Amino acid sequence: MKENVIDVLLYLFENYIDTENSSQPDKDVLELELEQVGFQEMEIHKALDWLDNMTVVSPQTDNPNTHIRVFSESEIERLDIHCRGYLLFLEQVGVLDVETREVVIERVLALDSEEIDLEQLKWVVLMVLFYQPGREVAYAWMEDLVFEDLEAVIH
Incomplete structure (x- = not known):
């Protein structure tokens, strides 16, 4: 195995x-x-x-709506369109802020996998949020998403 x-x-x-x-x-x-x-x-x-x-980020101080994320070629190779779209979704609904999104991307790229699938990305997001102070609500929301998806697969 x-x-x-x-x-x-x-x-x-x-x-x-x-x-x-x-x-x-x-x-x-x-x-x-x-x-x-x-x-x-x-x-x-x-x-x-x-x-x-694992990086711990400080709270965001500027306007998050002024940031645009452009993925590099190496990030695109490792994160397919579904993963990139999911990161955008999590940022839009407030689960991830700009700094936490960057920690997630950095931690995903630190894995020794050539390509990361959506399920792996969700677990990485959950682990990163667990370590971020003041992100307990986002962590709980993400935990519900991860385990809700697992239950859907099992049933």
Whole structure:
């Protein structure tokens, strides 16, 4: 089974980050558990580095309507039209602000996937929002979107 960094991140998010349990294992214990679950050492290290490099943005101070986002060629190669459209949608409805959108794009590009699909993008958005102070409402809204989509797939 080929696991990648996003799979490790999802496992960590579902089992440690977004839980009521405030006690977190140390890095060595966590790495050992991830290896026992079946993740490869290289993907584990990349995922932990990805989390370590999570950017926290300061609140926006200028008018968000004055910003226009033009995607670079490399971003277009990695984010298809559905992903780019979804980012625009999330920004228009207020889930993402300009700074948080940029953190999401930077974190998506930091994954070792050639192309990111919409489901992976949604999880990255959820993880980024989790780490942003003052974005609890946006996080809750995004969490509902992600899990509502999962329930639709299951049924």
